[in-house]
Amino acid sequence: MLAYRFGLDEVMTKLTILRDEFKYARSYNPIEHVSSRLKSPDSILQKAHRKGIPLTLEDIKAQMFDIAGVRVTCAFQSDIHRIRDLLVGQQDLTLLAERDYITQPKPNGYKSLHLIVQVPVFMSDRVEPVTVEIQIRTIAMDFWASLEHKIYYKYGKEIPASLLAELKDAADVADALDVKMEHLHNAVLAIKGSTGADASADMQGLIPSQDLLEAFLRSRGPEQAPDVDGPDAG
Known part of the structure; x- marks a missing residue:
């Protein structure tokens, strides 16, 4: 040891x-x-x-x-x-x-x-x-x-099938967040070397935050997902 x-x-x-x-x-x-x-x-x-x-x-x-x-x-x-x-x-x-x-x-x-x-x-x-x-x-x-x-050991290493599916969905959301942040990181690096119209053009490629939010809400299931475009959204 x-x-x-x-x-x-x-x-x-x-x-x-x-x-x-x-x-x-x-x-x-x-x-x-x-x-x-x-x-x-x-x-x-x-x-x-x-x-x-x-x-x-x-x-x-x-x-x-x-x-x-x-x-x-x-x-x-x-x-x-x-x-x-x-x-x-x-x-x-x-x-x-x-x-x-x-x-x-x-x-x-x-x-x-x-x-x-x-x-x-x-x-x-x-x-x-x-x-x-x-x-x-x-x-x-x-x-x-x-x-x-933590969940794995709470259930004695036998997670119900329904929760396994939700864990996989959550992993997909985490991956989407990784992809978005990587894109933001690369865009900021590009913008640091750009000015004016070039910087504006670089910003065009950023993934809208709405897309990531909708992916997260989809992962929670339709019964839990509110209407993000409704009057109370925000």
Whole structure:
């Protein structure tokens, strides 16, 4: 467990350096928040039983890749692959596996980019390779995943089918918000280099807020969606 803790520290140091460099030396910082967690021994044993992993140190190390985990939250989807490339490009970090749940979301709507990496930890008598899972996602993806996790465990990991459909709809709304904010971000960057008529032309491409609102209301179901064009709208 100590080796995994040191592995987390190594990855967190890399991300802290990147975040501080962007913050102080560049005009834009893609890293909004970074957190880490280490599975408890009880959680490791429970998962080993659930996955049928033999209860030996060697088998657990070889087959369980999320004992040490780091989560990186960023503002825009384009930031996800930027952070990914910066991490994978570091010489002492080895990419073992990559799971892209953004281009191929899970059936419930979950989206995130998972990297399974290995970092060397220099102990007093040896170099210990440690496996760490890194999850990279947007604020909207993280918001949805956090609430879905709470609901999942509240129902004892057996969510009613009706709620599963609503969770998927909510994930679609979160994705629409990501798309809109990415478009706004790109438009603002373009406007910063434009003046007068050029800036006005750039603003023409922005997605109306009404579209996002209507998508959200549709996700709630027709029985809950008020008439947004009625006299009380606003």
